[in-house]
Amino acid sequence: MKIQRALGAVVWAGALALGLSACSDEGGSGSDFTGLHLTYEEGRPLDAVSAFDVIERVPGIEGQALRTDGFSSWVETDLAFDSLDALTLETWVILESHPSDREVPYDQLQPSAFISQTDGEQGFAIEINTYGQWAFALYLDGDRHEVAVLEPFPVYEWTHIAATFDGSRGVMALYLNGESVGEASVPSGARVRGADVPLFVGKSSFDRYMIDVFLVNALNGAFDETRVLDRALDSEAVAARYRDGADRAADLTMASLVVSPERFAGDLQRPRYHAMPPANWTNEPHGLVQVDGHYHMYYQRTPNGPFKTKMHWGHMSSGDLVNWVHRRDALWPTLEDSDNYGFDMKGIWSGDVVYHDGKGYALYTSANYDGPRQHTPMISLAVSEDEHLDYWDKRGPVIDARDLADYRDPYIFRENGWWHLIVGAKIEGVGGVDYYRSQDLVEWERQPRFTSLPFEQMDIQSDVWEMPVFERLDGDTFVLVVNPVGNKVHKYDEQRPTRPIYWTGQFVDGQFHPDYPEGKNLDIIFGHLSPSVTRTEEGELVGIGIIDERRSLHAQKDAGWAHTFSLPRQWKLMPDRETLGQEPVAALRALRQQSSHREQGPKTLAGRQAVEGRGRQRELIVTFDPDSGAARYGIELGVADDRSEFTRLLYDANSREFILDKRASSQSETVEDKVVYRGDYDEQAFGKPETFHIFIDHSVIDVFINDAATIGFRIYPERPDSDQVNLVAEEGELLVEQVESWDIEAPPQRWE
Known part of the structure; x- marks a missing residue:
């Protein structure tokens, strides 16, 4: 038995310590190896080294399961054998997300693994990449053999997976929920040889780090009833294993993905009553929308660790903008157009959501690596007809900004019977917004310049304006809020720090006429960024932004989370009719x-x-x-x-x-x-x-x-x-x- 801390990561280790037991099944391998069975029950002997000083157990298929966090926790144990002519790997698993990876082209991805014990020459693995494509890999005499599944692996549901190898028949097979999803032939009489490395559950045998700080290819989910056998179960036996736990699996969903309060119990820095994800990395809230008195907030998220890569859209809902419910992620990078290409494969970046005629419409910044529009930022559309706005159907790009140097973060508003959309952009060398109009939220027509003043006169020597917001404040007075970044604008610059600025003015005949050329600061001192806004049922305008981290990446890694949202602020027009005022929403008093x-x-x-x-x-x-x-x-x-x-x-x-x-x-x-x-x-x-x-x-x-x-x-x-x-x-x-x-x-x- 061994206990290990690798680069600050959490490692649970040791066959006996994990409740591993030798399987009684008679094996045909001719070796002393008979099998391992991992259970994760409270009370089982368990040694652990944890970044959070806690071993998280959640409801599982058989009692309790082991919760992994996506970047710093996994199972690691010794599993020694010389060679086997038959093998079965199986586990129950529920994923909160597919694993992260670096933002690299498809052919440079490095997968994570459900179960892995390989050195690249010998051993085995059940792998999964950042798009949910998964495979059973065997290394036989230095050659890799695999059964690959391109259909994305399920998330947010307990799933049984099994992989079998029968050397005497020359067959390897992969199963999902008791059903075969693929087979492949291997040399008859082949034997899989043991690799002189540990057995991992919830992580690949090969680590991938980002900026030499964050492990980005571990798994965020929960595991239960993990087995390694020295015989090949037949299809009936695999199906029976699935049926044994299927009823219990159907009863469990988010209960098995809850982040234990103990993970952050001793953290003096983590906010408790501000809205924020359960764990890991977040950034701008966006798509803040009210539907029948209920609020939905979408936000930038890396679900697998406190680092920024492969952006998802997280999702929260609330009845009062103060008490929030964590919901499944709404959008994440996928491959739509081929087995290795998708229009948002690099990330689901910021955007906006509106609700119209019983449907939610999300317009978001998408980016890719490969395919016909390589590296081209686009505005893509997704539509939800689900009453909770949980499930979204991606419709693909609707605006392509090939002629702009930089382009991101659409915002939608309704005026004079039209839908209007502005997008943060770099225009003629400075920050600005590109402008479109639509009748149906699908077909968009580009419009002339959005502001009556040239952007060069309004900008503060930035590269691009991010996260624009445009809303009516009172009467005929509107407000335009933007977040200039780049060029001479930097996070800690004393003269031009990264912060929101705004203009009041009038919107006449499809053009905004600012009351003044130089934008005003949204906050007195910078620290609050990128607000998103919605209307209450009473018509009040409310904004929620992000209050970002001011500590090192290593501190964020050790904490296991990064960034928090601001408290909800009611926006109002001050008596001078040229200044935006903000006050805390009344619902905060209930806390x-x-x-x-x-x-x-x-x-x-x-x-x-x-x-x-x-x-x-x-x-x-x-x-x-x-x-x-x-x-x-x-x-x-x-x-x-x-x-x-x-x-x-x-x-x-x-x-x-x-x-x-x-x-x-x-x-x-x-x-x-x-x-x-x-x-x-x-x-x-x-x-x-x-x-x-x-x-x-x-x-x-x-x-x-x-x-x-x-x-x-x-x-x-x-x-x-x-x-x-x-x-x-x-x-x-x-x-x-x-x-x-x-x-x-x-x-x-x-x-x-």
């Missing part, structure tokens, strides 16, 4: 633990003073008198008892700017932005900063000033006692009129 309510004030503040109560899941409303005298005032967050960690957010009344000081926010060396940020504040539009409405959720902070101006950012305090909040007044006294606070109850995690 307050009313018994924890504390109220203080009024009091005079000079220097700093602690707020009553502590914790990493809190809501505070602090009301200052901005005319009472202090030159700078605000709050400190994540304060340790010895002040070894703290973050300051102050308003400078003289310079009329907010100052976010993160230099001491964390003792971790993995944090990338221990710096001071400054952001201009428009007192004329928002009023003097009087009310600080603060939501603290571990590493993510949402701040609303006067329920109008916003700041979203990340902090990563490491000390357990870094959970104090202080009020601060500098260079003068300040009247604190009231402080209210609540502990926040995290919504229960639900899967459907």
